[in-house]
Amino acid sequence: MSTVSEPLLLDAFLRHQSEIRQFLARKVSCPIAADDLTQETYLRIARYRGGEEILDLRAFLFRIANNLALDYLRGLARSEARDYGPVEDSIACRAPQPDSAVAAQQQLARMERFIYALPQQCRTVFLACRVDGKSYAEIADELNISPRTVEAHMYKAIKLLKERMDWL
Structure with a gap:
């Protein structure tokens, strides 16, 4: 052939x-x-x-x-x-990227400033409710005010914080 x-x-x-x-x-x-x-x-x-x-x-x-x-x-x-094998999800870094971590820290710092700029009674009620996890009745007992007043202070605190966040 x-x-x-x-x-x-x-x-x-x-x-x-x-x-x-x-x-x-x-x-x-x-x-x-x-x-x-x-x-x-x-x-x-x-x-x-x-x-x-x-x-x-x-x-x-x-x-x-x-x-x-x-x-x-x-x-x-x-x-x-x-390269020591394919990258697996179990070893991938779950930490936020540096730029998003910095942005989150800045946002947290702004939020803290906004909270501490609230009127004293609103700030106390807001922190007791949102940070300490207390109910309106518990806060009312501690501050010697009515639960309705606690609700009014929470409403005012949330409204002021929302306005400041929207302003950014």
């Missing part, structure tokens, strides 16, 4: 291109990598200069594609081993 010419190889590749791509997609489990490897298979065939006898063109094409897939998978395994 004689060696195969380049046009025959390229024609065979074009006939089997979709099969090769499907084979590679199954092999490497990544459609993007399969597209790249299919293209690399074509380039290898386009550069092939003969020298050996090819009995089955389809098998030859799939052998090239398979070798490229194995090289790809080995490279992937080496990079994962070098």
Whole structure:
């Protein structure tokens, strides 16, 4: 038998291109990598200069594609081993990014200023309710005022804080 010419190889590749791509997609489990490897298979065939006898063109094409897939998978395994494996959710940093942490600290500082700028009685009621978690009845007993007055102070405190926050 004689060696195969380049046009025959390229024609065979074009006939089997979709099969090769499907084979590679199954092999490497990544459609993007399969597209790249299919293209690399074509380039290898386009550069092939003969020298050996090819009995089955389809098998030859799939052998090239398979070798490229194995090289790809080995490279992937080496990079994962070098980089200590894929990043898992369990080791990902859950802390906020520095810029969002700074923004949160600034917002907290503004809120504290707004709270301490409230009238004394409103501030006391607001902190007892929102920070200490006390009920209106408990606050009323401690301050010797009615629960209705506690409610009025809370309403006023929330209204003033909302206005100041909206103003920003």
